[in-house]
Amino acid sequence: MAIELLPSDADSPMRHRLDPTLHRIRRGAYVDRAAYEATPVHDRHELQVRAVAAARPAAVFARESALALARLPHGRPANVFTIGAPTASGRRGGVVASREAIGDDDIVLEDGIARCAPAFALAHLARVGKQADAVGALYAALRLQLVTKDQVADALGRQGPRGRRRAEWVIAFADPLSQSVGESWSRVAIHRIGAPPPRLQVRIVTRLGVRFPDFLWERAGMRPLGGEFDGAAKYGVIADANGVQPVDAVIEEKRRDDALREHIDTLHWMWAEAQRPERLRDMLSRHHLPVLSRLLPGW
Structure with a gap:
């Protein structure tokens, strides 16, 4: 982390507290406010x-x-x-x-x-x-x-x-095999709602190339269900990896997701669902996966 801590001395506490360019980390320790807010x-x-x-x-x-x-x-x-x-x-x-x-x-x-x-x-x-x-x-x-x-x-x-x-x-x-912290949080939520354990990063060949859904469930008499955790940084990472603007990354990812839907059903969720298992339980239940009526204990 590139931010430098600025300790205060006997003559500077009030001056540092009143300086709008500084942010107080804890008593006697300050950092540049702009750098802090960018962290x-x-x-x-x-x-x-x-x-x-x-x-x-x-x-x-x-x-x-x-x-x-x-x-x-x-x-x-x-x-x-x-x-x-x-x-x-x-x-x-x-x-x-x-x-x-x-x-x-x-x-x-x-x-x-x-x-x-x-x-x-x-x-x-x-x-x-x-x-x-x-x-x-x-x-x-x-x-x-x-x-x-x-x-x-x-x-x-x-x-x-x-x-x-x-x-x-x-x-x-x-x-x-999880690709992000959000996927790991999602796996804990899936466990707590009692849904079947998904397979992770299963290889699926589509007309636009190979895709690896974050999660995949088999459903009796139905197409498989894929699950995707979409963190806020996802499309920025995709854009950086491919040298394109984020809006172009969103469009391209939508095209690839449409191609994936020719093989499986797909369901997307974000941090709100990963952090609140009851929301994910309702989503998976609507897509015909068995879940528990009560959450398993978490800590």
Whole structure:
């Protein structure tokens, strides 16, 4: 992250607070406002972590905060997380400190900041964090080949018993065939509504080339149903990859989707459905997939 933190001193706090070109990250830490507003919301947690690191140079960052420093998906945590300081456990000033012990082999030091290694942070998040965040983070780490499932399971064995069964479920469920965090969130939603597990990235040859729907279900006596997660950035990514304007990418993607519909039925959804499983349940039910009347528990 290219934004530079600007610490305040005894003479500058009021001046910094009144400066409209600066944005306050936390007490005593400011950044350029324009650069901050240009930073995607899901990347801003790293700034919080680096501001805490500047004030607490001995801290070891954990969970979502460690993943943010490792440039892995981490949700949108409301707090910064640290670990390994028995005298600093609890919540204070937006920092949640865990007294849980951590060995030197599970700590990475980068840019002068100590954090949990990815496998340890992923196991920790899977134990006590949000279900969809944990699956999305592990999917990305697997896809980037930063960890293996065995390494995360080994790291889990070096942690406390709380949430162990939840973490084991995350490790088994995460799949690097997912193409995005949104698809991983969608898979968790599909699980929670009790729909049949879909096949991922199935190859389908159309008149306009090969397509790989995000999800595919077989339906007795009907055409297969394809599912597509359309995140807000999808068409911008397609445009960048093909060197065209976003509007042209939308038109071309519509043409390719029409060609795909000659082989299967297709259903599209966005973050609103991935984050609210009951909405996705209604959509899939209308397309004749069996679902549960109540959501399976999430955490």
